[in-house]
Amino acid sequence: MSGADMVVQVLADEGVDTIFGYSGGAILPTYDAVFRYNDRHRRDDGSAAIPLIVPANEQGAGFMASGYARASGKVGVVMVTSGPGATNTVTPVRDCMADSIPIVVICGQVPRPAIGTDAFQEAPVSAIMGAVAKHIFLVTDPAKLEDTVRSAFELARTGRPGPVVIDIPKDVQNWEGEFKGDGTLPLPGYRRRWQAISDNHLSDDACKRFYSMLAQSERPLIYAGGGVINSNATKPMRRLASEYGIPVTTTLMALGASDTTHPLALHMLGMHGIASANYAVEDCDFLIAIGARFDDRVAGDPTHFAPKAKNIAHFDVDIAEVDKVKRVNWYHIGILSRDLDDLLAYGRRIDFDKSFEPWHAEIAALKKDYCLNYDRKSELIQPYAVIEEINRHAKGQAIISTGVGQHQMWAAQYFDYREPRLWLTSGSMGTMGFGLPAAIGAQFAQPDRIVIDIDGDASIRMNIGELETATTYKLPVKVVVLNNYGDGMVRQWQKLYYDSRMSGSDKSLHSKDFVKAAEADGFRFARKLDRNEDLEQTIREFMEFDGPAFLEVIIDPDAGVYPMVGPGLSYDKMITGDWIKSRDKPSDEAPGPSEMF
Secondary structure, eight states: OBHHHHHHHHHHHTTOOOEEEEOOGGGHHHHHHHHHHHHHSBOTTSOBSSOEEOOSSHHHHHHHHHHHHHHHSSOEEEEEOSTHHHHTTHHHHHHHHHHTOOEEEEEEEOOGGGTTTTOTTOOOHHHHHHTTSSEEEEOOOGGGHHHHHHHHHHHHHSSSOOEEEEEEEHHHHHOBOOOOSOOOOOOHHHHHHHHHHHHOOOOHHHHHHHHHHHHHOSSEEEEEOHHHHHTTOHHHHHHHHHHHTOOEEEOGGGTTSSOTTSTTEEEEOSTTOOHHHHHHHHHOSEEEEESOOOOTTTOSSGGGSSTTOSEEEEEESOGGGTTSSSOOSEEEESOHHHHHHHHHHHHHHTTOOOOOHHHHHHHHHHHHHTOOOOOTTOSSOOHHHHHHHHHHHHTTOSEEEEOSSHHHHHHHHHSOOOSTTOEEOOOSSOOTTOHHHHHHHHHHHOTTSOEEEEEETTTGGGGGGGHHHHHHTTOOOEEEEEEOSBOHHHHHHHHHHSTTOOTTTBOTTOOOOHHHHHHHTTOSEEEEEOOGGGHHHHHHHHHHOSSOEEEEEEOOTTOOOOSBOOTTOOGGGOBOTTTSOOSSOOOSOOOOTTSOO
16 A cells, blocks of 8 residues: 555544645645545445545635634644645644644655755745644654554644644655554653543542632632633533533633523623623632633733632643643643533532522623623614624524634624534634635534634635635535725724824725625625615525625724723723723723734
């Protein structure tokens, strides 16, 4: 069996059902192996067993694999050629690393004798990817190829998930050898650390100390991060919260971990979090961090984050996150879903029972008094109204992807998320151009779900070529472009911190006709919405259309994202804008231009 055939067979053994990639000379042997495998292993309906999805460019392939992984919980797979093919995936790889998303990127490489000679389409993939991936393999011994591919999947999905890159020289792909059908590389250090985490069960003493803190508390709050979703711990977390009536707020990456329509759900906290969620963090006396890392978008001022919390508990899979930003009183490193179930079982054994009804009443009052709001009588189309109307049709069950910018935050704030893996966004890297290819990947992962990309006129430009990918594969992806003729989030910061000098962020002179672009790429539903009176009907037709649908909405260019906590500031300095109530007087304190964006 050739090395290329071995790669494809291991992919099949690992349960891979979709590959996203773009071909080229150095990866042709493996592309040919995919073709031949599919020719021999047709599904009952005659379709390919492992379809190979070809995007407009390799960055699109990387984000499609990311969207696939985020929506399914499985490992996404990318297959690209050497040189520019590989380097075009650097941003998706870094994006997946930052958000803990499991993908495997298989790159072709020049033949081994040519490595280091600046051969045609050669790039130092190991050096480049080693800085951004969870792990990188350069296969120089063909006999280890099969084991390497299996080990890549092991590394991608275990521990803290992340991207793994396999760089395979062309002559290794063409090598002939015996396929074993099992085996992995020796990874003693990694496996020893992971085994230690797996074996680290919650002790009775640790549970006793946790429940002692909960018993002392009058206002406990769960702060759930993306680790809850990545580790499939949503159900155990919800059971714990429900059993004891503990309110839940989530990070941007954890939307859907808690059903946002639940009375004790506080939606999102942080820089652009819901005001009631941020006020609950201000008021809580016991903060329970689960799969969260106290990042700068949540704890801009760590010293004053959760200032009234007498105790902070932290569950995580990565010891590096404990006490990195915020000191805690109690922590546990382990398997999140198992440990939360064990914690609840202990509480039931000791008949732990405490009412937090006064806190529930305070939560209800916070949600009522400081709810999201905007100018509902404006003659201009408000982006919040657009999302509210789409949400009425989606009912918290659609997969929502976004680009990066104001539209990302509006989608996070105004949509309901009743389940995990319905919210796909570039959280840590903030990568513009993520939304459309991620939606395409998600649609392949969840073909029976409605998938909607909420994008901006600036962000979608980054990967607008993937519109054609949606129609080529007849995917019913719905694309909404909220057009404010510029980089809205950048403009908002320029107004606040740079005396309204709109350097490079004004796109009003750009002549892009998005509707014509969508039509040219095969969208039969491609419309522009620019009148408030047409909003409900147009969105209804957009949502009901059977097939790929594109909607450009001309929105109020001055619409802002509120609430907003300035970088490096605490929640008591939150700005709520003109339409959301605030219980604190807005602070005059503001970061200067040198502060973090």
